[in-house]
Amino acid sequence: MALMITDECTSCDACIPACPNEAISRGDPIFVIDALKCTECVGAHDEPQCKLVCPAACIVDNPDFPESKEQLLEKYNALHS
Numbered sequence: 001m002a003l004m005i006t007d008e009c010t011s012c013d014a015c016i017p018a019c020p021n022e023a024i025s026r027g028d029p030i031f032v033i034d035a036l037k038c039t040e041c042v043g044a045h046d047e048p049q050c051k052l053v054c055p056a057a058c059i060v061d062n063p064d065f066p067e068s069k070e071q072l073l074e075k076y077n078a079l080h081s
């Protein structure tokens with residue numbers, strides 16, 4: 001399941017360098033996760049790095065993108081092939 005950023009985001013910039021898939025970009029007014037690039041960090045890390053660094057705790061599951069761990073790994077491999 002891809003993650004998404006809620007409107008609690010303070011645009012602090014901490015999450016962008018933490019993402020192994022370059023899935024996060026600066027939006028207006030809040031930052032945005034590209035669900036087609038987010039793998040919940042599967043393939044690169046044991047847990048979502050953006051959630052670890054976010055001081056606002058505003059990164060949550062995106063219910064529109066239910067994906068298994070296997071699908072997330074396939075997505076990661078496709079992004080990095």
Ligand code: SF4
Pocket residue numbers: 003018019020021022023024033037038039040041042048049050051
């Ligand atoms: S969970 Fe991982 S892949 Fe998804 S946006 Fe956050 S840092 Fe990037």
Ligand code: SF4
Pocket residue numbers: 005008009010011012013014015016031053054055056057058059
């Ligand atoms: S780390 Fe959290 S508060 Fe900061 S820009 Fe990213 S989503 Fe927004």
